[in-house]
Amino acid sequence: MKGSNRNKDHSAEGEGTGKRPKRKCLQWHPLLAKKLLDFSEEEEEEEEEEDIDKVQLLGADGLEHDVDETEDDESSEQRARRPMNAFLLFCKRHRSLVRQEHPRLDNRGATKILADWWAVLDPKEKQKYTDMAKEYKDAFMKANPGYKWCPATNKPVKSPAPTVNTRKKLWAFPSDSGKDLPSPKKAKTEEMPQLNFGMADPTQMGGLSMLLLAGEHALTAQEISSNTSHPEAPAPAKQCEESALFQFAEISSNTSQLGSPEPVKRCGKSALFQLAEMCLASEGVKVEDSKVTKAKESEGKSMEESEKGKVEREIKEEKSEEEKLQKTELEKPDEKIVKDCPSVTNFDEITVDQMKEGKKEDGEEIKKEELREDENCSHFIDPSSSISSKLITSDSPSRKDPICHSHEAVIIEDTLGLSKPEKLKKKKKKNKMDRHGNEKSTPKKTCKKRQSSESDIESVIYTIEAVAKGDWGIEKLGETPRKKVRTSSSVKGSILDTKSPKKKIKSKDKKMSKEKLSNPTKETKPLDFISITANKEVPGEIPECVRAEPLTPTEEVLPQSLPGQVKTEESDCNRKIEICGSRKSERSCKGALYKTLVSEGMLTSLRANVDRGKRSSGKGSSSDHEGCWHEENWSFTQCGTSGSKKLKRPKPKEEFVLGLAKLEEEFEKKFNSLPQYSPVTFDRKSVSVPRKKKKTGNVSSEQTKTSKAILLEDKTTTEPLRKTKDAPSVSSTPEPTTTQEPLVGSQKRKARKTKITHLVRTADGRVSPAGGTLDDKPKEQLQGSLPKASATDIDCNEECSQNIEAEEIRSITPDMPAVSAFFSLAALAEVAAMENVHRSQRAAPLAHDGQPKEMPQAPVLISCADQ
DNA sequence: ATGAATGAAAT
DNA sequence: ATTTCATTCAT
Numbered sequence: 001m002k003g004s005n006r007n008k009d010h011s012a013e014g015e016g017t018g019k020r021p022k023r024k025c026l027q028w029h030p031l032l033a034k035k036l037l038d039f040s041e042e043e044e045e046e047e048e049e050e051d052i053d054k055v056q057l058l059g060a061d062g063l064e065h066d067v068d069e070t071e072d073d074e075s076s077e078q079r080a081r082r083p084m085n086a087f088l089l090f091c092k093r094h095r096s097l098v099r100q101e102h103p104r105l106d107n108r109g110a111t112k113i114l115a116d117w118w119a120v121l122d123p124k125e126k127q128k129y130t131d132m133a134k135e136y137k138d139a140f141m142k143a144n145p146g147y148k149w150c151p152a153t154n155k156p157v158k159s160p161a162p163t164v165n166t167r168k169k170l171w172a173f174p175s176d177s178g179k180d181l182p183s184p185k186k187a188k189t190e191e192m193p194q195l196n197f198g199m200a201d202p203t204q205m206g207g208l209s210m211l212l213l214a215g216e217h218a219l220t221a222q223e224i225s226s227n228t229s230h231p232e233a234p235a236p237a238k239q240c241e242e243s244a245l246f247q248f249a250e251i252s253s254n255t256s257q258l259g260s261p262e263p264v265k266r267c268g269k270s271a272l273f274q275l276a277e278m279c280l281a282s283e284g285v286k287v288e289d290s291k292v293t294k295a296k297e298s299e300g301k302s303m304e305e306s307e308k309g310k311v312e313r314e315i316k317e318e319k320s321e322e323e324k325l326q327k328t329e330l331e332k333p334d335e336k337i338v339k340d341c342p343s344v345t346n347f348d349e350i351t352v353d354q355m356k357e358g359k360k361e362d363g364e365e366i367k368k369e370e371l372r373e374d375e376n377c378s379h380f381i382d383p384s385s386s387i388s389s390k391l392i393t394s395d396s397p398s399r400k401d402p403i404c405h406s407h408e409a410v411i412i413e414d415t416l417g418l419s420k421p422e423k424l425k426k427k428k429k430k431n432k433m434d435r436h437g438n439e440k441s442t443p444k445k446t447c448k449k450r451q452s453s454e455s456d457i458e459s460v461i462y463t464i465e466a467v468a469k470g471d472w473g474i475e476k477l478g479e480t481p482r483k484k485v486r487t488s489s490s491v492k493g494s495i496l497d498t499k500s501p502k503k504k505i506k507s508k509d510k511k512m513s514k515e516k517l518s519n520p521t522k523e524t525k526p527l528d529f530i531s532i533t534a535n536k537e538v539p540g541e542i543p544e545c546v547r548a549e550p551l552t553p554t555e556e557v558l559p560q561s562l563p564g565q566v567k568t569e570e571s572d573c574n575r576k577i578e579i580c581g582s583r584k585s586e587r588s589c590k591g592a593l594y595k596t597l598v599s600e601g602m603l604t605s606l607r608a609n610v611d612r613g614k615r616s617s618g619k620g621s622s623s624d625h626e627g628c629w630h631e632e633n634w635s636f637t638q639c640g641t642s643g644s645k646k647l648k649r650p651k652p653k654e655e656f657v658l659g660l661a662k663l664e665e666e667f668e669k670k671f672n673s674l675p676q677y678s679p680v681t682f683d684r685k686s687v688s689v690p691r692k693k694k695k696t697g698n699v700s701s702e703q704t705k706t707s708k709a710i711l712l713e714d715k716t717t718t719e720p721l722r723k724t725k726d727a728p729s730v731s732s733t734p735e736p737t738t739t740q741e742p743l744v745g746s747q748k749r750k751a752r753k754t755k756i757t758h759l760v761r762t763a764d765g766r767v768s769p770a771g772g773t774l775d776d777k778p779k780e781q782l783q784g785s786l787p788k789a790s791a792t793d794i795d796c797n798e799e800c801s802q803n804i805e806a807e808e809i810r811s812i813t814p815d816m817p818a819v820s821a822f823f824s825l826a827a828l829a830e831v832a833a834m835e836n837v838h839r840s841q842r843a844a845p846l847a848h849d850g851q852p853k854e855m856p857q858a859p860v861l862i863s864c865a866d867q
Numbered sequence: 868a869t870g871a872a873t874g875a876a877a878t
Numbered sequence: 879a880t881t882t883c884a885t886t887c888a889t
Contacts, residue, residue: 084874090873
């Protein structure tokens with residue numbers, strides 16, 4: 001509650017307000033932030049007392065600041081941006097592809113293409129986007145309940161209105177219903193007055209967070225505050241099921257409320273570092289292994305006992321710290337800063353010290369450290385926090401709400417800390433950069449694609465675990481490190497820190513697996529969730545970026561299903577392990593760890609900017625310079641603000657930022673998880689579509705077919721042909737459109753929709769049907785794997801396209817197909833089948849069942865019908 | 868700053 | 879029914 005507010009500086013920041021160029025702001029982050037702020041405000045008023053009582057820490061300051069902050073935020077915040085709709089999401093996701101294909105095309109043109117794609121996109125796929133959009137929207141709304149799409153008449157946008165509106169509750173619970181009901185309504189709020197903290201599952205959270213968690217645990221968790229402070233804490237068990245976004249949002253909100261996010265984050269960071277250090281130390285010192293293990297165990301088990309004392313101590317420390325802080329705010333901040341961005345050496349020293357001083361107690365030590373930091377950062381500390389940590393550590397079987405909450409909260413924060421460099425100052429960046437520089441060699445960047453990160457994370461986790469256990473080499477023996485990981489939970493009490501995370505993961509996995517089993521087909525719905533998890537679990541790609549199969553649609557890529565990938569993974573793991581095991585391992589390990597982390601961060605940004613990245617290549621330097629951390633897209637406008645402010649006060653903003661960042665991260669992740677389709681698919685479809693019409697409506701039949709082929713990861717291969725096509729299309733396209741109608745805006749749109757315009761345009765685009773043919777061919781070639789392709793296309797591109805069209809349009813009418821056509825189709829089908837088989841063999845057993853047969857047939861029938 | 872697209876919300 | 883605005887970025 002109040003903690004968050006503490007900065008008044010913020011207000012000064014009016015700049016935030018000013019700024020917001022519009023473009024780069026945060027999308028929904030701002031909202032969230034706002035929410036948070038609002039929330040905090042409200043809460044303060046209402047709960048203030050309680051909180052104070054409990055905490056007793058800083059009282060007044062917080063409030064005042066809060067107010068200021070709030071205002072600032074509000075003002076600065078400006079208006080949150082609308083959540084993107086499905087189409088926009090789609091555009092965002094695919095624009096880069098389009099651009100890739102048609103470099104010459106300007107955005108408008110690209111947009112048109114995207115529109116076409118969208119038009120032909122299978123309903124199923126579309127649905128995914130729609131769902132995502134909805135989720136997004138819901139989350140958004142939750143974040144800002146009163147949000148109005150249109151800012152009322154004026155552009156007063158900024159301050160006033162939002163304040164009033166927003167006031168609501170915010171973080172009420174989204175719960176499942178959230179999806180359905182966007183309405184921010186209040187009922188919920190009242191029902192579940194509280195926020196539920198905890199629902200976040202580690203699984204759902206970013207892998208990074210997991211990593212952190214693991215790290216922390218390993219080290220000795222120290223967590224701090226986080227949630228317990230809330231009296232009502234709630235608990236919504238079911239929440240686990242909620243979407244990650246919501247959870248994040250909630251969590252963040254919670255965090256904000258507590259106001260201690262920052263500290264946590266810091267802790268996380270430090271923990272991470274420590275972990276890394278440990279790795280080093282263990283190696284270097286050698287002795288460490290056993291010690292560490294012991295320490296952990298002792299910690300885990302004995303923690304509870306010692307907890308009380310610890311807590312007390314902590315509290316005392318806190319107080320003293322606090323006092324100090326108050327007295328010497330100036331100084332502290334500096335110190336803090338230092339800590340925050342400790343030079344490498346410092347860091348090392350610290351770690352070393354810790355190691356030396358208390359292997360057993362390192363946990364405590366760490367805690368202290370963190371506490372101090374926290375204090376520095378924020379005055380707020382929660383006694384309960386210690387408890388929470390305890391719980392976590394102990395890893396009670398119940399693992400229910402409270403624990404979950406704490407975990408989640410912690411995790412989140414950690415993640416935030418890592419991921420969010422934000423604008424924190426160059427210092428941080430610098431440090432990071434340095435670090436990166438040291439280890440930098442990682443080529444990871446290259447691997448831009450999505451899954452890699454997860455896999456990396458996993459590996460990292462693994463590594464961490466190993467480190468924690470001190471097993472370095474031992475695990476190596478086990479061929480199935482992976483497996484072990486999954487199953488490991490059963491072992492010991494899972495008391496070990498490391499374990500807990502694992503356990504969770506595992507549980508999730510189980511769940512997943514179950515689900516999978518139940519639905520081999522894989523439902524889209526749970527997809528987000530599943531996909532994410534899956535990714536994590538199965539790291540198809542490793543840092544190496546070797547992706548034999550570029551196509552790993554989220555759906556298809558069931559973890560278990562792909563032996564090949566798994567294998568790779570294993571090998572990878574082994575390799576890693578080996579490395580670790582080796583004497584030099586420390587270095588490599590550490591390097592790996594950092595690298596991974598770094599890369600993770602980088603990846604994130606990269607992902608976010610994939611498109612721009614290319615373009616910015618010119619700018620590349622700048623991007624590098626910035627650090628991997630923030631992505632322009634998601635970066636907050638506030639950056640400027642914070643920067644302007646002083647280093648010292650980053651807190652509140654940071655918090656928000658962090659929280660936001662978290663959310664954003666999550667969002668990003670989700671967004672990234674959205675399927676991306678290869679242009680080829682669309683082209684083909686589009687070809688067909690235009691003729692007949694797109695909206696007719698039922699394309700369902702064909703979906704399957706397409707869907708299969710569709711997903712595209714990245715492959716750029718297709719380009720060359722496309723380019724050729726582009727030129728013509730481009731030239732042609734614009735003209736007609738323009739010429740034809742003076743109509744503007746909605747009218748045009750309408751017209752288009754109605755059809756005429758569209759047709760015309762298409763025709764143009766199509767103009768290239770001739771060209772289209774060519775295009776098709778190449779495309780198909782490119783596709784290669786696609787079943788349909790090859791032979792048939794060559795024979796009759798148009799026909800094929802027509803057929804397709806026909807399919808789409810009316811799968812119903814069964815005509816007798818021309819023999820020739822039939823054959824060709826049949827051949828195709830066969831080929832396809834073969835393909836499938838092949839694929840299945842190679843890829844996954846799962847795929848096996850349904851697809852091969854059905855797929856081919858369907859097309860055939862359909863096609864027949866056409867002709 | 869404009870616009871190209873779609874969609875959701877508001878008017 | 880029409881406006882507004884969300885994303886993207888060359889123009």
